[in-house]
Amino acid sequence: MTKLDSKIPKGPLAEKWTNYKAKQNLVNPANKRKVDVIVVGTGLAGGAAAASLGELGFNVKVFCIQDSPRRAHSIAAQGGINAAKNYPNDGDSVYRLFYDTVKGGDYRAREANVYRLAEVSNNIIDQCVAQGVPFAREYGGLLDNRSFGGALVSRTFYARGQTGQQLLLGAYSALSKEVNKGSVEMYTRREMMDVVLVDGRARGIIVRNLVTGELERHGAHAVVLATGGYGNVFFLSTNAMTSNGSAAWKAYKKGAYFGNPCFVQIHPTCIPVHGDYQSKLTLMSESLRNDGRIWVPKKKEDAERIQAGTLKPTEIAEEDRDYYLERRYPAFGNLVPRDVASRAAKERCDEGHGVGSTGLAVYLDFKDAIERLGKHVIEARYGNLFQMYEKIVDENPYETPMMIYPAIHYSMGGIWVDYELQTTIPGLFAGGEANFSDHGANRLGASALMQGLSDGYFVLPYTLQNYLADQINVPHFETDGEAFDAVENEVQGTIDKLFAVNGKQTVDSFHKRLGLIMWDHVGMARNKEGLEKAIKDIITLRKEFWTDVKVPGEKTGMNVELEKALRLADYLELGELMARDALDRNESCGGHFREEYRTEEGEAMRDDENFTYVSAWEYMGEDTPAKLHKEPLIYENIEVKQRNYKTA
Amino acid sequence: MNINLTLKIWRQANQDAPGKFVDYPVENISTEASFLEMMDILNEELVAKGEEPVAFDHDCREGICGMCSLFINGRPHGPDDSITTCQLHMRKFKDGETIVIEPWRAKPFPVIKDLMVDRTAFDEIIQAGGYVNINTGGVPDANAIPIRKENADLAMDAASCIGCGACVAACKNASAMLFVSAKVSQFTLLPQGKVEAHERVENMVAKMDELGFGNCTNTYACEAECPKDISITNIARMNREFLCAKVS
């Protein structure tokens, strides 16, 4: 059985990465051509990794679901990317970024990984500027910064409200350059169906060509999964429609451990749910909390009248508004971390102070900022977000406060990886949101883009070489062997089985039901009873799915319903593991809030003595419960404390 | 408010099959729903009846990935200005209306199925030169080269292109000038991109021509239909660059 070895290099924290690079194995330039690497995913992590590996001289094959690598879900990130440049001279440093990230993650992340992330954050900004990423600038021509939650400094670089788009287009341009040079081969509209292991090492993948429906085999010396997060297990989330957990789940079932599956992030500022036909939720960037103030009516009667549509928010006097974040957390105010802000919104709504027709919304108000700075400044900062809001809700946020409510947004959990970003399957690596590595139990805003690009540009291109150094004499992989036959048959078997069900209910109807179970019991507030119920309900739903789902159309050719069914089949298993993980963790930390474990003031109560570990789950077979391994988290450089956002 | 509609949708089994319009009535659609949610509702009904749902591209549903691509009542991305199909809401339509829904129609974008088209031609144009030729690592500090805010802002305007292809679909010549010029402009406006400006514009324009995109005859339809308001001044900037490249 694989032993959990995080492979954290020895030595002082600040020297670990430098020492690792100095001593690691490298592949000489002439030998790189002999080595093939598969990268699944073209988001920030996959796109950056594939481009950088191609530049180094490896033969890279890269895959994505969309029709172009430029459309990966990273494109949707709005607010910004963190780095410890300290350009504003406000006291930032690598250590402070590291510290904020570990603290923001509620002391459930690995020190060494986070430190490396903070260390390379500055290189990312340099790299992106050199690529021609048009970050926001000040009149003097230098780069501008803004603040994000959980930090007391301004360290977030941004390109209007389209930072993810610009960073991804940067990575995409680097990738396109390598495609042109012939070092990277691009496969679009392909979905990885499974990993192929030969003699215990990852040696290839089976993909489905989404246009023809054919299964294809691809072999390589190493495989990188950069397939993004699994937030869509909740059906409604801010993730793109094809975002999925399947690649990670398939890796798990082939032997890669799954880390902290229950750690998902609920983002406080999303447009509230409005109808049962809704397909996804829209995020309103966290950057809005720089200038917007969050409030609900102080008096329940006012909230009720607003819900009934007989009172407008603009009619409520200043003294009748409860700026509850500023009240509860004076030091950080509206910029508390996401988990704290989300729970506080839920608490107010549960107490009957919510607004909107459902009572499940709070206000995000720009009135004061507009008075202070002028409408044109607010427009320059957030114009496209305001426009997006108006198109969806049909209300003008310059005139009436926005309505927001928390929604599922990000998965901190993911495939377990060591310091080298290698999974428990040798030769299988995971980067970006797909791995569990850097954000502990809660990710700070603007840190996912940082992690994706750090993994892709600056970590994987090094650590992969350490693995590949002794692989140079292994010939290019033939894909007609038994191992590939077996996995392809398995995949074909699942597809055949889905069609054979020929039931009555649609894929989405099952997905919505799964989403409700997850949201009610494995969402913002969890408890033992609810989690146990969720596990039972998911198992029942899964059985029903496999006896009554309807997948129309053919196996060949484009079949969107089949794609959705395959992804949902995996979610129906992953959801159960998330609930089991949440049930195991008898504490509250970050995004994981167990109602049984809270302080008198209602804040999350960690149990450091018993739960300072990463849960790494091992797949044990269809009918055997997954096995929990614990990777202890050791803090040598940070004092583990109760998170405090009330005083600085 | 809820409305009833007739959808006239282009159905085509695959690239080689002939296509045709098929009428679908949909009822009780909330005007608060988005256009693609309305399509979801139709598809759920079709699947429940055992019929094949209508295939269409979409992903982010936030107007940023550029995946959605419908030609609605004769306009790319439908009757609202400055948005993508996924941002279009049913409040823009009237009870009883017939809505005609087609794929992008342009030779370089062949239909894959129903309303889905193949836009890899755009990727090929970018691969021909839409980048700064640097590798990872070894670059100067991000603040080493100050950039005029005005230029950075103009570069950002151009870089906002989402590569959806509405400009090509809107153009009677299926020209990709707006798309190509947006990328060329972004780099022309920044010192990092200046170094290879000439090769870039030549290579990208040559690729565009090779892939069968048509000429620009200044009808401005592209600008009018661009969901991101990319300006045709970019085309003028690219033409200038192209001329400079030719004479140098």
Ligand SMILES: Cc1cc2nc3c(=O)[nH]c(=O)nc-3n(C[C@H](O)[C@H](O)[C@H](O)COP(=O)(O)OP(=O)(O)OC[C@H]3O[C@@H](n4cnc5c(N)ncnc54)[C@H](O)[C@@H]3O)c2cc1C
């Ligand atoms: C609306 C929104 C706003 C955000 N804003 C911010 C922000 O301001 N700052 C910040 O730091 N973070 C933000 N985030 C989070 C951040 O965008 C993501 O965490 C990050 O971009 C993930 O990048 P990635 O490369 O890991 O994966 P993704 O960008 O999700 O890419 C996944 C890739 O994998 C491919 N793929 C997936 N499965 C398969 C398969 N089976 N076979 C083949 N290919 C597959 C996909 O096609 C895609 O190319 C935001 C997220 C959302 C949803």
Ligand code: FES
């Ligand atoms: S679905 Fe992404 S732009 Fe419309």
